[in-house]
Amino acid sequence: MHTIHDPAGVFAVLLAALLFSAWLSDLLPMHIAAILPVLGIILGPEVLGIIEGGTVLQILGSIGVMYIFFSAGLSANIASRTARRSIVPTSVILKQVFIWTIMPSMAGIAVGLAAGASFIRACAIGLFFASAGARSALKLNKAKFQEQASYGMPAFVPIFSALCLLVLDTLMSGADARSFMLVLAFSFIGGGLVWIVFPRLAALFLRHVKIKGSIEVWFLLFLVFGAAYAGTFFSIPAWFTAFMTGVALSAAAAPSADSELNRIPVRDDIFIPAALLFMGVSARISGILPTGNWILVAVIFVIGGLAARILIVFLSKRFALVTEPLIGLAVPFASFSLAISWILYGSGLFDSVLFLSALALAIISSIISGISMKQGSSGAEAPSAAGGDKSRLAIPNRILIALSKPSSIAQLVELSGILHGTANSSPIFPLVVRMPEETASQQSADSETLLATAVMQLSQMQKSALPLQIEALNAGLGIIDSAIQKNADTIIIGWNKPPRLSHAFFGNVIDQVVSGTSQMVLVARAQFPWKQIKKIYVVAPVLVNRHPGFAAALQCIERLAEATYAHIHFIVAEENAEEVQKIGKSLASFNSAQTSHFHSWRDIPSLIQVSSGSHAMIALISARPGEASWNPAFERLPHVLAEKNSAANVLMLYMPAFLPEEAQASEYQQPLPEPLAESSAEALLAEAVRAGRIRVDMQTSAIADGIYELMFAALPHTEKNVLQSVADHFIEMVQRQPIEIEPGVVLLHDRIENISYPIVCFGAHKKGFRLSTLDVPVQVIVIILVPHNQGAEEHLRFLAEIAALFHSHDLRERLIAANMPENLLSQH
Incomplete structure (x- = not known):
């Protein structure tokens, strides 16, 4: 097989490996960080020989290793933890230190000694066992490994791992005692300077920079790589300087909306995958087979690592430090752990057997972690926001779907599944309201058929469903009462009537639901499946940015855009366009959105051009009558747009009027049905x-x-x-x-x-x-x-x-x- 040396070819192979790993990670409950090194071994010189660890891949990989350590330092999140330090008892902190660091380290040392390793190599194994959990996962794994309760860990875990790695790496460098002490001293002095200077320098720069976005990333990366290069003159490892830079910036990122460092942008899109692929390409496996005991060593290593994770889970539950089931098997051995094993491999403390055993342990632990988090994760997927920002609601969370016609069930259920999010285990409530005047047998059969169809579709989407069937004299009142009883924060209703035959907003039932609730109400008309949306027109009224439920409406649109990869086109009043765009840019999907301005309501139809087959959606964000951002001219707009653009899906979003505390109340929550064992x-x-x-x-x-x-x-x-x-x-x-x-x-x-x-x-x-x-x-x-x-x-x-x-x-x-x-x- 011809080996690729050209930079363009190397980069193409890297991207192909990343795309394949992302697909395989979505298909299997496996962390993408554990897949890339395996692909590197397969593509490397000792198997297929497609790619070698040449200059291009080596440069990208070296930068990626620094990214991993920088991201691990950021994951320490010192600021938020320091803010809570006064309320955490010392006994709890000591228990955490023992459970998360000392206990797995001792287990690793015991495993190393049992496998016949020297004491210093056994200490390296103990360091690896204690390293799992730093939140340096790839962004492609965000949906699978994003639960903070399941994927977080105490701040001292990555710090302990980095400090121990520094000591072991310096010991193996061959320096005498004097040089060893000097390197450690320079490292701690350099870390102290970074801790003192960088947060102030970053805050000063970010406060005065006028060009927001990429310039912020460039400046932070300049701090990381500039400090790492300067540290090499004093024999300080570049990875350690990058780690301390991350810790220092995390200490400055106070958990308040006013902090300039509250959302530090870290771009790991290509460099971390390059590092992981480079590890596999550079690993040497040819000398393993002749050694007779490599299988026994690998088995002992993997079993010991899993045992250490299980002990963390057991002791954490035993001492009531956590409440989550399995806590993701105390998080997998992901990119941070693999980076540590790579440093140990380079220093000679890990041979090829131990490095490949570490990779096998990362694969197995990621599979177990993915399965346990899928079964044990809870809570709604919500937009990140500061605690004091009351416009950031954790909704849509508990969604109620009002069903009436068989023809609209598939579209309404599909829409609810998209808006429900990817990490939301709250139930979806399909509802059928029966009329007393119908015969009991016929209405029961028809309503159960409607609900059964919805339950089957939700089951295919792997969504929890709690079907509701009630009898009410008034359908609108039945929907309102059911939403209140089940604490639903979002109501979805289908709209099937021809728009030109109505002079009200919609039908009587929808009017009653809109006027009689404070929840978010979504009125939907689907001409094609929601998953096929390619473009979303978002019409926002005047003063919409002052409405407390505006962020919830944006959350709906963002979830639709993320699920369909649709492009967003904002149509907003010229006088408050700047405020709306400022709020919208806090969500990732709106960063590349197109914007058009209107002077009056009559201009809006001319700004929306939907051709047949274009798979466009029109989303109209509305307040309720009497609220500040409501306008009487908005009453006819949905019908005009729907009649003019008959091929488009139309979604009317009535923003919720309640505060976040009410939206997140859970007194009416019911236990979810257990899956069939x-x-x-x-x-x-x-x-x-x-x-x-x-x-x-x-x-x-x-x-x-x-x-x-x-x-x-x-x-x-x-x-x-x-x-x-x-x-x-x-x-x-x-x-x-x-x-x-x-x-x-x-x-x-x-x-x-x-x-x-x-x-x-x-x-x-x-x-x-x-x-x-x-x-x-x-x-x-x-x-x-x-x-x-x-x-x-x-x-x-x-x-x-x-x-x-x-x-x-x-x-x-x-x-x-x-x-x-x-x-x-x-x-x-």
């Missing part, structure tokens, strides 16, 4: 197999015959006319409004008399049944029969568990592949 899932399948309610490799040619076969298998002793009636109802349902758990899997459900517990049937047809209402042939039929007196919420919760069984246990593939029902119990 492995044992419960297998027990459900085993019971269905024993009862003969599973048909695999069905030979019927029509789906109606398949439904009849499953019904008679489910209730063999029931009268045929009763079974015939239920089966006919199912056939009508699947032809009129089928519910898909996933493509190719159709769910049918109904209530019947004379059963005391839910009954589940599964049928598989390898070729699939063709239905005109579905794009994919139906290969699996799921029938659920529940007792007639079972509650609606319990019934729908059971449907969600069945959907989870398909998503988490590959039941569709197992049913299609099985030749007999008993095969299902041996395939998993």
Whole structure:
């Protein structure tokens, strides 16, 4: 294989490795920092030989290692921790020091000695075991590893690791005792000067700089690399100077909105990946195989590292230092730990076996950490803001969706899933309001079908759903009462009426909800899936920046832009354009937004040009009538824009009127349904197999015959006319409004008399049944029969568990592949 030496080729390989690692990290519960070094080994000279650790990659990698240590120093977050120091008892601090540093260090020393290493090498292993957790993860992993409660750690962990690494690295440099003491002295003096001078210098510069943005980054990087270069004249390692610069700047970044250093920009987009790839490319693996005990050493190293993490979790829970389940396995061995292992590898304290063992430990710990954080993370994803800024609301968080028509369910649920965010474990509430004048049996069946469809779609999106079914004389009042009862902060309603036939804002129900609530209300009209949005026009009224709910409206738009990679075009009144842009630039998605100004409301339609197939969305931010930023001229604008731009999605955002404390209240929160456990899932399948309610490799040619076969298998002793009636109802349902758990899997459900517990049937047809209402042939039929007196919420919760069984246990593939029902119990 031809080795690439040209800088352009090296850079192209680096970007390809980064993109592939990002894709693999999204696919697997694995930290991207653990994937890149493995790719480096594969692409390196000792495997494929595509790339070598030449000058280009070495320069980028050296800069990346300094970035890692600088970011680790910033993660210490000294300022916010110092502000809370007076309220933290000394006993708690001592327990943290022991649990997070001393205990894993001792475990590492014990592992090193057990593997036959020298004492100083055993100390290096102990340092590595105590190094995990510095928040220097790549930005591409933000959504997966962003929970502060699960991914944070005491500030002294990275500081302890850096100081110990300095001592060990200096010892291995071969210097005599005098030189050793001089290097340490210069390092501490240099760190002290950085601590004193840099925060003041940075604050002075950032306060007076007129060109905001990249110039701030350049100045901070100048401090890092300038200090690192100056330190080399005194034999101070460049990585240590970069780390101390990060610590010093984190100490100056006070947690207040007025601080110039409150949001220090660190760009790790390419240099940290280059460092991680360079580590793998430069690692030597050719000399490992001849050594006989390398497998034993690696196994002892990995087991010891995981044991140290588990001890941190156990002792932290034991002494009540944390409350989060598993706390992300006390955070994985990520980029900071790998950088430390690289320094130890370069100094000779780690050989190739130990370095590759450290990489294996990083991979395994990242997988376990990702799984545990996914299961144990809690809370809403909210925009970062200072505590005193009351316009920054942690919403949308608890979202209620008002359902009325089957045709709009998919669009409303999709919108709610996007606005819910990626790290929000609060439930989504699908709601159906029943009218008393309708027949009880018909309204119950129709409303449960609507809710079941919504629950299935939310389950596919891996969102927690608590379906609601209420009876009310007035639909608007029912929605308002349900939102209050469930403490929903956001209400989503569909808008289906032709705009030119109405002279009010929308329909009566929407008017009642808007005027009767203080929550954020989103009125949506979808002409195409929300995920396909390419451009978002945002119309903001005059004085919108003074509204307390403006930040929440921006949060909605930002989540839509992040999920769809859509470009944002602001349309704002000229007199307050500067204030609106200032607020919008605090969110990443608005930094590159285009802006147009209007002088009067009549100018707005001419500023929005939506062509057919352009997949544009119009978002109108509105206050409620009587509020300062509301204008009577705004009343007709949604209809004018929707009529003129009939191909566009339209979203009307009524900003919330409550304060953050009210938005974040949790007295009405209910526990989320537990996911279907492995044992419960297998027990459900085993019971269905024993009862003969599973048909695999069905030979019927029509789906109606398949439904009849499953019904008679489910209730063999029931009268045929009763079974015939239920089966006919199912056939009508699947032809009129089928519910898909996933493509190719159709769910049918109904209530019947004379059963005391839910009954589940599964049928598989390898070729699939063709239905005109579905794009994919139906290969699996799921029938659920529940007792007639079972509650609606319990019934729908059971449907969600069945959907989870398909998503988490590959039941569709197992049913299609099985030749007999008993095969299902041996395939998993």
